[in-house]
Amino acid sequence: MRSWTDTLRFAFQPVVNLTTGAVAALEVLARPETGDVLAEARRDPELDGRLAVLAVRTAAHRETLLPLHVNVFAGTLADLGGLTPLHHAVREAGRLPWEVTVDVGPPYTHVPRQALLEAVAELRGQGFRISADGVGEGDVPLRLLVDMSPDLVKLDASLLARPSAVRAMRTLCDELGALLCVEGVETELQYGAALSAGAQLGQGVLFAPPSRLPAAEVYVPPRSPGHPAPPRSGPSVREFVRPAALLPATASAGQVRALLTGSPEVSGVLLVDREGVPFRSVHRSRFLLSMSGRYGHALYADRPAAKLGDPPRTVGVDATAWEVLDVVAVGSRDRTSDDVAVVDRQGRCVGVVRLADLIRALSETRVEEAAGLNPLTRLPGSDAITGEVDRRVAEGRTFALSWLDVDHFKQVNDGAGFAAGDELIRSVGRVLQQAAAGTARVGHIGGDDFLVLADPEELTPLAAAVLDAPWTAGGRPVTLSLATVVCAPGSVRDHREAAACLAPLKKAAKALGGASWVVGRAGVPGYETLRGAGSGPGTGSSSGTEAASAGYAVAEPGMS
Numbered sequence: 001m002r003s004w005t006d007t008l009r010f011a012f013q014p015v016v017n018l019t020t021g022a023v024a025a026l027e028v029l030a031r032p033e034t035g036d037v038l039a040e041a042r043r044d045p046e047l048d049g050r051l052a053v054l055a056v057r058t059a060a061h062r063e064t065l066l067p068l069h070v071n072v073f074a075g076t077l078a079d080l081g082g083l084t085p086l087h088h089a090v091r092e093a094g095r096l097p098w099e100v101t102v103d104v105g106p107p108y109t110h111v112p113r114q115a116l117l118e119a120v121a122e123l124r125g126q127g128f129r130i131s132a133d134g135v136g137e138g139d140v141p142l143r144l145l146v147d148m149s150p151d152l153v154k155l156d157a158s159l160l161a162r163p164s165a166v167r168a169m170r171t172l173c174d175e176l177g178a179l180l181c182v183e184g185v186e187t188e189l190q191y192g193a194a195l196s197a198g199a200q201l202g203q204g205v206l207f208a209p210p211s212r213l214p215a216a217e218v219y220v221p222p223r224s225p226g227h228p229a230p231p232r233s234g235p236s237v238r239e240f241v242r243p244a245a246l247l248p249a250t251a252s253a254g255q256v257r258a259l260l261t262g263s264p265e266v267s268g269v270l271l272v273d274r275e276g277v278p279f280r281s282v283h284r285s286r287f288l289l290s291m292s293g294r295y296g297h298a299l300y301a302d303r304p305a306a307k308l309g310d311p312p313r314t315v316g317v318d319a320t321a322w323e324v325l326d327v328v329a330v331g332s333r334d335r336t337s338d339d340v341a342v343v344d345r346q347g348r349c350v351g352v353v354r355l356a357d358l359i360r361a362l363s364e365t366r367v368e369e370a371a372g373l374n375p376l377t378r379l380p381g382s383d384a385i386t387g388e389v390d391r392r393v394a395e396g397r398t399f400a401l402s403w404l405d406v407d408h409f410k411q412v413n414d415g416a417g418f419a420a421g422d423e424l425i426r427s428v429g430r431v432l433q434q435a436a437a438g439t440a441r442v443g444h445i446g447g448d449d450f451l452v453l454a455d456p457e458e459l460t461p462l463a464a465a466v467l468d469a470p471w472t473a474g475g476r477p478v479t480l481s482l483a484t485v486v487c488a489p490g491s492v493r494d495h496r497e498a499a500a501c502l503a504p505l506k507k508a509a510k511a512l513g514g515a516s517w518v519v520g521r522a523g524v525p526g527y528e529t530l531r532g533a534g535s536g537p538g539t540g541s542s543s544g545t546e547a548a549s550a551g552y553a554v555a556e557p558g559m560s
Contacts, residue, residue, distance in 0.1 A: 416473045421448075437462075
């Protein structure tokens with residue numbers, strides 16, 4: 001009688017790094033030729049556990065070096081605990097537990113919460129990584145997601161239609177120390193939306209469909225100007241991690257040679273101890289050069305490969321790309337091309353980063369920044385500021401968005417000449433840039449209009465710097481107007497709503513005489529006049545102290 005395993009096949013689908021375009025891992029998917037073994041596995045934890053074991057053994061037969069993702073239902077974990085047979089299967093296959101991510105999938109309804117969390121903790125103790133699968137379309141409670149503290153969150157592509165939700169999930173992932181993966185990506189538009197929303201990994205038929213053989217190549221659309229590289233302020237090293245070729249610290253030089261000659265894409269091998277902590281780094285070219293000498297193979301083949309390795313260079317998973325470059329810079333010049341090992345909080349290797357990937361991405365960033373600068377002031381344009389507004393909205397931060405411009409600028413240009421007008425704009429830009437401190441960002445959106453994004457408490461000295469200065473153009477006195485909207489968490493959904501709240505405040509500031517400053521709060525009627533002669537409609541008071549007592553986190557410039 002034929003067993004159900006006789007009609008069961010497995011397929012491999014790549015998990016793709018959206019920044020580098022490299023395959024970060026392979027998900028092993030059960031594909032029965034007849035029947036619905038997955039529906040049975042949902043009801044039978046023992047069967048589900050056996051499927052996970054078979055997935056690992058199938059991958060071992062394919063001799064792939066890539067990290068693996070293995071699917072397990074949440075109910076299975078709660079019922080069986082730490083999946084000891086899976087741990088044994090991984091070791092028997094010659095793999096290390098931290099090379100395997102357990103994708104915990106729905107349904108979660110009626111799954112004993114404490115039993116599930118204890119099973120997740122046991123798996124993590126064995127060295128496995130944990131992924132929360134099916135988020136967005138599944139039924140995982142947010143509290144449970146936080147308590148699981150997964151290493152990876154897999155988000156359904158249907159949520160890309162709600163970018164704010166994806167950005168909010170990216171913020172949560174950053175808090176949890178997790179990566180964000182969008183699965184089910186089918187179109188280039190979805191790929192672009194995933195990039196824009198902050199996803200670091202992707203999966204779907206756009207990159208490569210599931211196949212019986214592990215995919216050697218995947219399709220990644222070219223990055224368009226609308227989806228720029230990560231900001232120069234410090235892209236995370238997580239965005240550049242590639243799978244590491246790992247061998248035990250006791251591996252012989254012959255074993256390393258066999259791995260390198262059989263895998264031409266591997267640039268080096270990391271030797272790790274039993275806990276997965278890097279012990280030695282073996283660089284491909286230097287190692288093979290040593291082995292290819294006249295007596296190289298005879299001398300080294302049966303000796304420990306560690307003798308031909310170097311101390312590993314490591315960075316933590318929370319490091320930035322710039323910190324990786326610092327690590328490379330202080331090392332020996334002949335190790336410039338060595339991979340840098342990325343380690344988790346326990347010191348275990350989670351992958352490597354290549355210098356070429358970092359330089360390429362950071363160069364793209366500099367080009368994008370240069371293209372977005374205003375040619376007159378060399379300040380960023382509106383895109384940089386509005387993008388930062390959206391990030392702060394997604395992070396649930398209170399922020400103040402301000403609009404500054406020159407009063408009657410057309411008359412200034414007509415009377416003093418455009419050269420004097422240009423010099424005035426450059427001077428205002430310089431003062432704003434010098435006064436911006438902390439998290440404040442300044443942008444020049446064109447003409448005499450500037451945007452300032454800051455924490456509310458950063459506004460007072462900045463406003464004083466621009467409003468107290470004696471501005472002139474061609475000997476003519478000039479005044480400036482400043483309008484500010486303070487946005488509390490939940491008061492606006494994105495930069496468009498913040499800008500809409502700011503527009504009437506700008507109009508009110510322009511209606512006042514002399515240097516003026518009005519402040520409003522998103523979602524709250526009216527505004528406060530902190531500077532300016534006269535009053536406009538909706539003005540509540542002209543006192544900075546009263547404005548502060550009304551809940552605005554700003555005070556009149558010059559007041560203590």
